[in-house]
Amino acid sequence: MAHQFWDRVTGARAGRLPARPLLGRYQLTVPGKANGHDAGPHTPVTPTGSGRWSVRMSGSVGEGYFSRDALPDRALAARTVAIANALGAAAHESPAEPGSPDETAYERWVAVPPLATDLIAQLRGVSDDPVDLLEQAIDADLGRLEAVCQRPETRLRPETSVVLLSRTRRMAQDAITYLAAHTEDWQRRSVTGVFPRRLRAIHNDPDPDLYENQAAVQLVDHLIAFLEWRRQKLEATSSVLADLDELAGQLRDRPWRTRHRLARLVGEFANHLDLNDEVRRLLGRTREHRRRLVRLLTSRLYRDRRVSRRTEFSSDLRQTNMFIHHEDYRRVAALWRAWARVRREVGLHFSIAPRAFCNSYDQFVALLVARSMDTLGYQTTTADAPTTGGPDIYYTGPGDDTVVLRIRTDGSVEVNRNDRPLLVCVPLPHPLTANGAPDLLAFVDELDQTRTHADAPRVVVYPGTRQELQALPPRLRARADTVGNDLPGGPGIGLLPATPTEIDSVERMTRALQWARIASDAAQYPPRVHCPKDLLGELAAAGERWLSATTDERHLALERPPTQAERMALRDRVARWRAQRVPPSRRREHHIAADALNEAVEAALVRLHRLAHCPVCGAELGSPRDFHARSGTFVASCRRCHNEWGTRSCGSCGTNYPVIQPGNRQTVKGRSDATSGPGNEVLAVPCWQAAVTAAYICPNCGKCGGSAVRSGPECPRCPDSDEWETRR
Template identity: 30%
Template sequence: MRPELWDRLSGAPVLLPDSATLLGRYLIPAGRHVVSGVAVEPGAYLAAGAGRWTLRSGGEHWAGDFGSAPTPAPIVMESIAFIAGKVADLQQDDAPLSAWTNVPPLVNGVVDRLRAHPLERHLKAGLGHLRAVCQRPHARLRTEDVLVPVSKARRITWRTVVHLAAHSETWAARRLHGVEPARLLTPVQIADRDLYENRVVATLLDRLWRHVLAGIAEIDQIDSMVGQGKDLIQQAEMRPDWREKRRLYAFIADLLMGDDLPARISRRRRELLALRNALAPLLASELRSGVRGPYTGPPRLRPTNLFDNDVNYRHCRRLWDVETASRQGADGLAEPVHALAAWCRDFARYALVLVLRALEQLGLTPTGTRAPHVGEPGPVYAYRGRTVRFDWNHDDTFTLLLDDEQVLRLVPLAHALTGQSDLAELDGHLTSLIAECRVAVLYPGERSEREALPLDRRLAVHNSTMVPVSPTDLGSMARVARALRAALDEKIMLAYPARVTCQIAGAGALAGRFPWLVWRDGQLLVTCPPADHELARLTPALTDLRIRTDAARQQGDNAGELDRLRIDLLAAADQITSLSLCPFCGRRATTFAPREHDTYWCRCSCSTTWEIRRCTSCRRNYPVVTVPTLADRTGGDGDLLDEEFSQEVLAVPCWQNARSYVCPFCGHCPESAACDRCFLIPRS
């Protein structure tokens, strides 16, 4: 029987899957288990190196894999590990919440990463020797039998006679005296370059090539991040809230604090491109084509005549030793099971920093200094007259609660979903991510990876429930904030109108006395925020509905019911009043206009509008927020939303008409007949 694992996505135990699993999704249950030969504690991640895992429990054995590319680039993993280390220090020091939100979720040590690697200095010094070995490799003579024309045959052996007798196709003619051969199997001396030393040098060349390519990719990521910082400066100038501007400027300062970054990046790129151009011709050299496979022996090379006495091979051995030492230092933990499990934990702590900073960026005000602790009630915030709490769960997931009611679970999933090029594999992973309850999945993903996907996949991997994040992508915090806003504001705004069930005789008459009340189907509906003088009239109006005790008519006093009705109406009035608070500046709306189909429209003195609209396709209500500076911007894929709107949007504007919005429930907008995006969404 397959064992049960804890599924972080659904928050429940599930049977061990028999298909490709997602790295970081499952936790080991209680009991004795061995993952890829290593005993693990209960609650550990199902993780193993080389993309495959094995699980042993008792006498049974199961195996699986994580797909082709479960982890992101090294610069991403190293930076997230650095951020997670800071979080561990804050936990140990019991630091206040403000210290947690001050941790920058960026690539660490940008200036240090722009310095030349020690391996590259040795490569430059030994490049001439490496080139000489690749172009003129040593070889040993090897005898090989080759079929050649008779005119070129200089030597025959017994194999020649045996082959000639067995292969009539090599005969020219049959004579009376015997066979006249056309071709003969002749021994020749061939230079064999598949030596121990040459296999070592060929493997060294491959590793140096991968090192240079990884360095160029890292520089491109840093350059892209710096470019995003410059774009954010322009975006910050357009933000309507001065607090948001200040947060963005501080965020950019953390990134661009290094001096002369563009010149450093350009110089570093030129150095790496020069090394790449020098190594590229060697990939097609005689040495590389002369070996039949890579060197797979121990890192410590054994002494040979070539390595000891040939100057070119001796320098290649020194370069091998430098490369091996640098790679072992960068590999970190030697045990891949522990290394990948640590990566999953590190990514969860990085996601924690992102969410805490996103809550601050949304303008939520903490009511204390308490920092999050695993398994305990987390920090509490005030938002639009409501109470928001953020909890850190035992399984490294997070819960967002509005007035003690869960509105969103956030699941950090350390699997690089868009890192693979196999669309079928990506589709399989996306299908497995369908959860029973509302979940926002945070996963490591780069913009360049998403841009290489077809449009329908781009929409699938970057939306309100799929949130790609990376320390090299400055839009990460904005898209997390947008996912949080969608959960909070949707819950707040769709709680309209506030409904109070009432069975008191004559209660319907209250709706005729107060313009903010409507009587419908045995319920009093609060449809707009009441003024203070109208609330003052509520108690006398309820007193008029009081029925005295009448023993003859067997009627009891309804004072208790009226008191409960008064409390419920005041609570409903407070709920609707909270809807009138601007989601950006926090001020009271200057206009609150109820509309048909239980919708409304609000406008603030800062010109921000928020409303409930009714979808023309699925007939469900959905919330919309419009910031004046962004009112004329059309929508697009998730990366475009990051650039244009940041977190200042709820429903996504139509791709054709900025005044229309895409329904978050069915994915259609009023412009479905002409909208490019809606053609990707099948109609039900």
């Protein structure tokens, strides 16, 4: 099967899959069959329920197994598919009702919250949910279920056995016949007859294997599974509320434009402050109910192996006399019906096909990218919603920056400028951090070995949570949340965790886009244009403060955006130089050089114009005096949001890279603090050490700017950076 698989991560063809492929990484390149079903190009290779995969293409056959961790978590898959369904409905729904403002398909599509619909319902306080009704039924009737399990009703079943005469209450019909044939059960004989020692007797044995008891035993199992599902859901809700609280706490210390954006993000979901106590109460009640149900696993009824567990019950129990007239069993039946309604309407046992999950996660990542564009101040007039392989979405942002969002046919999301990719976001629905580090460690080693010579900067977006990241070793924890600009040894493929249960997934994506759109311009600062030597001398003699000659005396460096008068003065000087009398043999060359200089200056000014806009609030500098050139680097300050940004030169490799110094900068305490918060306030990653707040990590060599001047405790990253570089 030579080169018949497409590797989305590396953007290249693959001849064969590894022994344990990652979910959603590889796709078919030609039509064929996947797991026995027809599949077209770019169909992901996914596992069956047993974890096996098989592919047949062009007469070739391949098969293998996925790792056990590759199968998507049921709750994660359901939430991702719910968001994808909402995106599909928004893109195809009819225009707004008469009298209301019309919304385009794109506006409806991007308005879908990137948060799980069940969590949003919880945040909005939905009270008629069947889950709430079941919880109320558990509150009211759990004691009845406990009574049934501890003191079950039984059926008296007659049993015949040979027992001592003293224990005989009722003789069996064949007791005399049995006694006559078994002299060993005689005690003695007399002239009048036989005195028995043991008799064949009938006794009533209690039989718990009733239909009602079978239902009660199965209900215990069902309710334990439901409460575990409910606990996970409430813990995810609690995590979202914690994120909202953190964002709300940041409003106080942020510029007003950032406060406005974060307030919109918080207000999009609910008045979360009123829900914190309620969610904690529900979580505590759920845990207490689960503890009581787990204790029933040792109850008299549950431990009795005579109670059959093979019977399949329908959603509606059969109405028996006990379910109608016995108070305890009647309430158990009501509890069963409440659970059955939840199973039917909520889908507790609903499973998502891996292929559907992969396709849905692709759409989720596309939504994150589109929302991040809005966060960075980009606007579009496109009416159509983004689709895989569909039309491009054009955005215009600060500094008249025009970028294009494109969803490739393989599901990856590309953002480009001037037909050159700025960033490629590759959805990888494999839970890399869900069960420890094995999958992540092997994947990171592979990425670091093949990091260079990609067609564009790449970021792999995978489902991962903060709790999973905190459980990883420090080195892997840092590698599992990076846009690729803080890696020892140079830029590499980034890894960004994003799930429908964490509200800051958009901010993580914003951090990646912020770096992609600014880093390319900052790396070329100051922009240089080729200039004829005699014209260069004239400009130097004129004393233009925003221009300087390079050391090779062949190029002109543009150090800051010019004023209108300065720009007109340069045009006039170039025009006069163009009009100079020169020999006819050089006249054409002279005119071409002047035109080329004007075009190069215009292109360089476009880059300077983008750098002269605040990356945090998007405002343009009010005056060229706010843009300060400093020996190949610059520092600019925004009068509106009081943030500073610019470039720094690495002391190890000499590379210039962009940084942001927020006006309200707080002490950095660790990796999570270095990259947390609003994504548009981070460019180069700050040093992890709290004692050094003005040092940044070079994106080219990965060296920390404070490693040589640090006087306090060692940064937890810096001692390991040499080891990371050696491993490669």
